Amino acid sequence: MTMTLHALGFEPKQSLSRAETFANSHSFDRPTVVLDLDQVSRNFAALKAGLGDAHIHYAVKANPERAIIERLASLGCHFDAASRGEIELCLSQGARPETISFGNTVKRPSDIAFAWEAGVRVFAADAEEELAKIALHAPGAQVYIRLLVNNSQADWPLSRKFGCDRAGALELLDTAVLMGLKPMGFSFHVGSQTRRADMWDSTLDEIAETWAAAKAEGHELTLLNIGGGFPAFYGEEIEAPEVYARGVIERVRARFGNVDVMAEPGRGMVANAGVIAAEVLLVSRKTADDLHRWVYLDIGKFSGLAETMDEAIRYQFATRRDADPMGPCILAGPSCDSADVLYEKRPVNLPLTLKAGDKIVIRNTGAYTTSYSSVGFNGFPPLDVVVI
Amino acid sequence: MTMTLHALGFEPKQSLSRAETFANSHSFDRPTVVLDLDQVSRNFAALKAGLGDAHIHYAVKANPERAIIERLASLGCHFDAASRGEIELCLSQGARPETISFGNTVKRPSDIAFAWEAGVRVFAADAEEELAKIALHAPGAQVYIRLLVNNSQADWPLSRKFGCDRAGALELLDTAVLMGLKPMGFSFHVGSQTRRADMWDSTLDEIAETWAAAKAEGHELTLLNIGGGFPAFYGEEIEAPEVYARGVIERVRARFGNVDVMAEPGRGMVANAGVIAAEVLLVSRKTADDLHRWVYLDIGKFSGLAETMDEAIRYQFATRRDADPMGPCILAGPSCDSADVLYEKRPVNLPLTLKAGDKIVIRNTGAYTTSYSSVGFNGFPPLDVVVI
Numbered sequence: 215m216t217m218t219l220h221a222l223g224f225e226p227k228q229s230l231s232r233a234e235t236f237a238n239s240h241s242f243d244r245p246t247v248v249l250d251l252d253q254v255s256r257n258f259a260a261l262k263a264g265l266g267d268a269h270i271h272y273a274v275k276a277n278p279e280r281a282i283i284e285r286l287a288s289l290g291c292h293f294d295a296a297s298r299g300e301i302e303l304c305l306s307q308g309a310r311p312e313t314i315s316f317g318n319t320v321k322r323p324s325d326i327a328f329a330w331e332a333g334v335r336v337f338a339a340d341a342e343e344e345l346a347k348i349a350l351h352a353p354g355a356q357v358y359i360r361l362l363v364n365n366s367q368a369d370w371p372l373s374r375k376f377g378c379d380r381a382g383a384l385e386l387l388d389t390a391v392l393m394g395l396k397p398m399g400f401s402f403h404v405g406s407q408t409r410r411a412d413m414w415d416s417t418l419d420e421i422a423e424t425w426a427a428a429k430a431e432g433h434e435l436t437l438l439n440i441g442g443g444f445p446a447f448y449g450e451e452i453e454a455p456e457v458y459a460r461g462v463i464e465r466v467r468a469r470f471g472n473v474d475v476m477a478e479p480g481r482g483m484v485a486n487a488g489v490i491a492a493e494v495l496l497v498s499r500k501t502a503d504d505l506h507r508w509v510y511l512d513i514g515k516f517s518g519l520a521e522t523m524d525e526a527i528r529y530q531f532a533t534r535r536d537a538d539p540m541g542p543c544i545l546a547g548p549s550c551d552s553a554d555v556l557y558e559k560r561p562v563n564l565p566l567t568l569k570a571g572d573k574i575v576i577r578n579t580g581a582y583t584t585s586y587s588s589v590g591f592n593g594f595p596p597l598d599v600v601v602i
Numbered sequence: 603m604t605m606t607l608h609a610l611g612f613e614p615k616q617s618l619s620r621a622e623t624f625a626n627s628h629s630f631d632r633p634t635v636v637l638d639l640d641q642v643s644r645n646f647a648a649l650k651a652g653l654g655d656a657h658i659h660y661a662v663k664a665n666p667e668r669a670i671i672e673r674l675a676s677l678g679c680h681f682d683a684a685s686r687g688e689i690e691l692c693l694s695q696g697a698r699p700e701t702i703s704f705g706n707t708v709k710r711p712s713d714i715a716f717a718w719e720a721g722v723r724v725f726a727a728d729a730e731e732e733l734a735k736i737a738l739h740a741p742g743a744q745v746y747i748r749l750l751v752n753n754s755q756a757d758w759p760l761s762r763k764f765g766c767d768r769a770g771a772l773e774l775l776d777t778a779v780l781m782g783l784k785p786m787g788f789s790f791h792v793g794s795q796t797r798r799a800d801m802w803d804s805t806l807d808e809i810a811e812t813w814a815a816a817k818a819e820g821h822e823l824t825l826l827n828i829g830g831g832f833p834a835f836y837g838e839e840i841e842a843p844e845v846y847a848r849g850v851i852e853r854v855r856a857r858f859g860n861v862d863v864m865a866e867p868g869r870g871m872v873a874n875a876g877v878i879a880a881e882v883l884l885v886s887r888k889t890a891d892d893l894h895r896w897v898y899l900d901i902g903k904f905s906g907l908a909e910t911m912d913e914a915i916r917y918q919f920a921t922r923r924d925a926d927p928m929g930p931c932i933l934a935g936p937s938c939d940s941a942d943v944l945y946e947k948r949p950v951n952l953p954l955t956l957k958a959g960d961k962i963v964i965r966n967t968g969a970y971t972t973s974y975s976s977v978g979f980n981g982f983p984p985l986d987v988v989v990i
Contacts, residue, residue, distance in 0.1 A: 275938055275980045296938045299981025318980070320883050320898040320936050323959070341886030343958050362888060373940040375896070379889040403940075495708050498729030500750060501767040508763070510708040516908075516974065523911070523941060548708050550663055550684045552761040552791075553911060570731050571711070585979045586904065589972075592663045592706070593687025596977045 234532070236602050237491040237575050245492045245513035246598040247583055249277075251285050253487035254580075257455060258289050261444070261479055264459025268466075268475035271315055273442055274300045276480025276581040277488070281601045283307040286483075294478045298325040301334060311335075315439075317401070317478065319344060319360050319376050326351040338401060338439075340378045342389055349393035356396045358439055359383045360403075361424055363417050369407035369450075369526070377402065380424045387433050399473070400425065401439030406481065407527075408443040409452045411461025422469040437474045440466060444482025446578050448528045455482060481581040488580025490518065490597070494572040495548055506561050507543045511574060514547010514554040518579075518597035520586035522556040530577040535565035543568075549592040622920070624990050625879040625963050633880045633901035634986040635971055637665075639673050641875035642968075645843060646677050649832070649867055652847025656854075656863035659703055661830055662688045664868025664969040665876070669989045671695040674871075682866045686713040689722060699723075703827075705789070705866065707732060707748050707764055714739040726789060726827075728766045730777055737781035745783050746827055747771045749790045749812055751805050757795035757838075757914070765790065768812045775821050787861070788813065789827030794869065795915075796831040797840045799849025810857040825862045828854060832870025834966050836916045843870060869969040876968025878906065878985070882960040883936055894949050895931045899962060902935010902942040906967075906985035908974035910944040918965040923953035931956075937980040 230238070233250040261270055271294040272286050278300060283293070284307040292313040295301045304314050311333030316326070319340045326337070330352035337352060339345050340360040348355055362377035378386065383400065390397040404417045421438075428435055440462070445452045453461065459477075466475060496510040513519055521527040542561035547554035587596040618626070621638040649658055659682040660674050666688060671681070672695040680701040683689045692702050699721030704714070707728045714725070718740035725740060727733050728748040736743055750765035766774065771788065778785040792805045809826075816823055828850070833840045841849065847865075854863060884898040901907055909915040930949035935942040975984040 273938075278978070278981065295981070297936075297981035299978065299983065301981075303981065318936070318938050320934075322883060322900060322936070341884055343884055343886060347958065373943055373946075374888060375934050375940045375943055376938075377888070378886075382887075382889060406940075495710060496729055496731055498731060498766075499770075500762060500765070501770060512710060520904075520976075546708075546763050548685075548706070548710075550661075550706050550764075552763045555761055555763055558761075570735065584977075586976050588908075588974050589977050589984045590666070590687065591973045593666065593683070593685035593689075593691065595687065 231486070231489065233487065233489045233602065234575055234577065237489050240491070242491050242598065244595060244598055245490060245518060246600055247488045247490045247518070247579060249279060249282065249488045249580055249599060249601045251281055251487070251601060254282055254285055254484055255289060257483050257487065258286060258291055260455040261459050261477075261482065264456040265463050265475075265477055268463060268477050271317075271476055271478045272483050273478045273480030274304065275585065277484045278303055278585055279599060279601065280307055282484060283309070298322070298328050301329055301332060305332065315476065321347065323347050323351055330355060336398070339386065339390075340376060342386065345386060345390050345393055345395060349395055354394055354396065356398050357390050358399050358401045358437055359386050359397065360401045361421060363402050363404065364420060367405070367408060367413040367416060369405075369409060380427060383424060384428055384431060387428060397433065399435040399437035399439070401441055401476075403441035404443035406443060407445045407448070409445045409450060411453060411458050411465065414462055414465055418465055418469050425470065435473070437476065438466065438470050439476040439478070442478045442480050442482070444479040446481050446485030446581065447530075448578060449530055485578045485581040488578070488583070490576040490579045490583065492574050492576060494568060494570055494574055496570050497568055505542065507541065508546060509543040509564060509568065510546050510548060512548050513597065514549055515556065516549055516551065516554060516588045516591040517547065517594050518583045518587040519547070519556055521582050525557055525559055528557070528560070529579060531562065531564065532575045532577060533565060533568060533572055535567050535572065538565040538567045540564060541566045548594065551592070619874070619877065621875065621877045621990065622963055622965065625877050626961075628879070630879050630986065632983060632986055633878060633906060634988055635876045635878045635906070635967060637667060637670065637876045637968055637987060637989045639669055639875070639989060642670055642673055642872055643677060645871050645875065646674060646679055648843040649847050649865075649870065652844040653851050653863075653865055656851060656865050659705075659864055659866045660871055661866045661868030662692065663973065665872045665971075666691055666973055667987060667989065668695055670872060671697070686710070686716050689717055689720060693720065703864065709735065711735050711739055718743065724786070727774065728764060730774065733774060733778055733781055733783060737783055741782060743783055744786050745778055746787050746789045746825055747774050747785065749788050749809060751790050751792065752808060755793070755796060755801040755804060757793075757797060768815060771812060772816055772819060775816060785821065787823040787825035787827070789829055789864075791829035792831040794831060795833045795836070797833045797838060799841060799846050799853065802850055802853055806853055806857050813858065823861070825864065826854065826858050827864040827866070830866045830868050830870070832867040834869050834873030834969065835918075836966060837918055873966045873969040876966070876971070878964040878967045878971065880962050880964060882956060882958055882962055884958050885956055893930065895929065896934060897931040897952060897956065898934050898936060900936050901985065902937055903944065904937055904939065904942060904976045904979040905935065905982055906971040906975040907935065907944055909970050913945055913947055916945070916948070917967060919950065919952065920963045920965060921953060921956060921960055923955045923960065926953040926955045928952060929954045936982065939980070
């Protein structure tokens with residue numbers, strides 16, 4: 215049976231997670247993500263065991279739930295913040311300011327001033343205008359320069375939105391010095407969902423060349439921020455967190471030696487700590503001879519499942535009818551928006567007996583769900599959260 | 603000068619709207635949409651003048667701002683609601699329950715029961731399972747059946763998410779009768795941003811055939827819900843609201859005679875009543891020889907501009923530097939999400955002198971902005987609203 219499930223792309227394990235067991239045994243008035251804090255603790259321990267003396271900065275944007283921040287702060291985790299709001303959140307949950315990096319390369323000037331005043335010391339930049347804002351509002355701050363990555367092997371390679379090319383980066387190191395800032399090194403992002411450690415090789419080679427070029431120009435670099443990319447299970451096999459992290463750090467050490475390393479896991483820290491409890495609202499066929507059913511859930515693209523955009527992230531579903539015969543479905547959300555379709559190009563297999571009122575659990579949804587949900591599109595409230 | 607602006611795709615008008623004048627003359631702590639209630643009143647009057655005795659049901663999802671609902675209720679406008687939340691909103695702002703239709707074809711059973719209890723009498727459906735839910739929780743209710751449209755000429759044709767085909771619709775009329783419901787007629791949606799009334803012809807022909815088939819089978823149909831599709835100005839010429847509405851209703855009367863007509867304008871009622879006041883956070887080039895600049899705003903896909911998805915809706919921008927030479931830009935939002943890029947395939951022309959700190963106004967953003975914004979992705983607060 216395990217073999218069959220695995221072949222269909224399901225997680226080949228015998229027992230349900232604590233969050234899924236909780237979701238199955240409780241009822242909810244509206245779509246709710248159940249978050250298991252102990253799973254977050256286990257993930258942190260595994261990543262720490264694998265990453266050794268690298269500093270782990272949890273990417274708060276993945277899930278800014280207060281209880282998660284508090285738990286991670288108590289375990290000694292550091293934080294990567296995207297805004298003043300996230301910095302305030304971390305401070306309010308016990309994080310010390312010197313453990314918070316301001317990793318957004320597009321910062322509001324007043325947010326920079328706030329962060330500096332609060333004691334945050336490390337800032338990201340990828341453009342001269344950003345360095346000028348930092349120099350003005352956080353004079354003397356430490357900065358790292360974000361590099362564009364060309365050779366990503368990720369499931370979800372990033373756009374060119376963040377980072378600059380090699381020549382630009384070397385210029386920015388000089389500019390930072392002229393502006394009185396302290397350039398510490400580089401950051402990059404290997405791409406979301408980089409499923410195996412060996413998929414980092416080409417990117418690390420590319421970054422190492424830029425690192426060597428900067429050293430050759432006389433820059434004393436001490437910090438390499440390897441960003442995120444730590445994967446979660448969405449149907450395709452991934453390495454276990456500790457094995458993966460160890461594989462990554464070995465590859466980093468082989469190329470960069472004994473530098474300070476920062477890592478920013480977000481998805482890899484929280485995705486498998488959450489499941490969403492949702493409900494089927496309608497099952498229908500558009501025409502009598504349609505091969506696919508349409509299944510409408512009470513959660514959609516605008517209420518927590520934004521990462522289904524372009525069908526990039528493929529969530530795993532579980533129902534009480536999964537022993538029944540299965541068939542392909544187009545999956546859609548509850549809103550009146552015709553763009554609120556979750557999976558259509560690659561339909562999802564669900565039980566042929568599925569019907570309105572059935573509970574459906576969406577696995578590994580602890581990352582990039584709650585904070586993406588809209589304030590009230592179509593009059594639906596945002597995704598609810600239960601922490602266990 | 604007007605000619606040049608028009609050729610570049612700008613609105614060929616001499617004076618700024620009241621909302622834009624307000625946005626230019628005030629400063630805001632964060633991205634803010636300025637809504638002009640009097641413009642909403644003028645839009646309602648123009649649509650009413652054009653649509654004659656058709657019932658106008660404002661599509662609340664376009665902008666659920668309380669002051670807009672209150673204003674429209676006071677003018678005698680009816681409402682199309684997508685959820686219990688929207689029904690409660692309309693009732694709280696003075697709408698009578700019999701003027702509210704429950705137009706979502708994917709309804710939560712408890713929402714149907716609530717609506718029925720509150721006095722809502724008209725419900726949409728496109729599937730047998732939905733009719734069964736309505737029959738159970740709103741016994742004897744009036745229903746209309748939503749039809750799939752194949753021949754849309756809209757800028758943004760809808761997906762196949764809503765509606766059923768002709769054979770299915772005729773079956774559903776029979777099913778509704780068997781379930782004790784009152785089938786009144788059909789609804790359809792011509793597609794978002796159908797820019798000219800003559801673009802409705804092919805769709806209306808298609809619906810009229812289904813209408814005739816239902817009559818031939820003995821169904822007494824009395825209601826045609828023509829949905830939305832009423833356009834807003836996003837750079838391509840559109841007809842004035844009254845002319846457009848008259849053109850549509852004449853085409854409807856020519857095919858369907860003296861039936862009850864419902865129309866559900868959303869975008870056409872509120873888009874031009876709002877402008878967003880935003881700020882440039884960063885201007886940069888990724889490499890020295892890049893033709894395009896990257897311009898980062900303090901608002902993005904997750905904080906109000908969700909409709910830039912697939913670059914479908916092309917907003918118009920205005921800055922104080924628009925008399926300066928212009929050049930192409932890739933436009934992006936402020937979040938750390940690499941998918942938060944607004945326009946890249948078709949870059950936007952902006953002043954070459956544009957820089958961080960400049961105010962930027964985004965025109966015709968009164969529809970589908972506030973309620974789409976996320977609860978706090980990346981720690982940024984939702985889009986703020988000022989009603990004038």
